[in-house]
Amino acid sequence: MRKNVVVGNWKMNTTVAEAVELASAIAERIGSGEAGCEIGIAPPFVSLTEVGKVVGQSGIMLAAQNCHFESDGAFTGEVSVRMLEAAGCSCVILGHSERRQYFGETNAIVNRKVRKALDGGLKVILCVGETLEQRQQGVTEDIVTTQVREGLDGVDDVSRVVIAYEPVWAIGTGKTATSQQAQEVHASIRETVREMFGEAAAAEMRIQYGGSVKPANAAELFAMPDIDGGLIGGASLKADDFIAIVEAAR
Template structure:
């Protein structure tokens, strides 16, 4: 039985003080009895260390929103995986659609980041997803399968990897794929992973859904057989909304 995983991606929101306040409130709820799913939060880089201190006791995973594929060097504005590990991160999000769309990240760049993060001992959430144009042209499966194959090139062990399916047209728009639409793509991803790594690896791989997940639709989404939790954007910035989604995951 795959353990559900819910991760809040705070994106470029909140000062350090605001991040600590939000993380503290979430930790107080998650740290109690009754939460069985894995929970993570991904604040901005400046807030990682302080947030890590206030969630350490709660079991919440500290996650980074991005990384570079080199250990160090002349890469102004970048952060390496070894720096993230030293800051207490256990997960890093790689290949988010906003990184692909606004910063020109290709699947080849995503693959280098995946390999570097796994080698550093971090767990990876690798994001894949299609645009509205690709969805309307009927090439969703082709696009997402290609992102999976290219993103996992030369990766031999999926133990510390999670895939997040995020249809680009449903991120921050208020739109969401129907539960069945999401399930269909998740099932396709799992089948592609089985083709690449075998059925046992595919059965153990957790695949999250991201794209305007809310407490009102989380129960139905997470009830689908191949949806193993969510990568949550806007709703993760509000304690009650985020906890509603966490509770829907178990």
């Protein structure tokens, strides 16, 4: 039985003090993260160490929003896997549509990051998803399948990988894929994992939905057979909303 996983991606929001306050509010009310759901939060880089102190004994997973594909070197402004681990991270979000759209990350770049993070011992949340134009053109499955295949190329063991399906047109827009639309893409992703890594890996792979998940729609989305929790953006910046979504996943 797959355990749902709900991770809050705080993006470029909160100062260190604000991040600590938000993390404290979540940790105090959420408990150990047991009862069928794994819980994580991904604050900005500058807050990782302080937030890690808050959630360290709570069972909440500390995640980073990105990493570089090299171990060290002259890469101004970048952060390595080793640095993330030293800050207390056990997971990293990679291939988010905003990284692809605004920073030019290709499937090949995302793949290098995925392999580096896995080699370094981190869990990976691999983000995939289509734009509105691509959905309207009827190529959603082709786009998402290619992102999965190329993102996981050369990976032997996907036991530490979670895939997050995030339709780009639903991120931060207030629009949400219907539960059936999301389920169809999640089923296609699981079939791709089955073709690449076998039946057991596909059965165990957790596939999150992301894209304007809110307390009002979380339960319906998470009830779908191939949706295993959510990667939460805006709603994760409000402790009450995030906790309500976690409870829906539990």
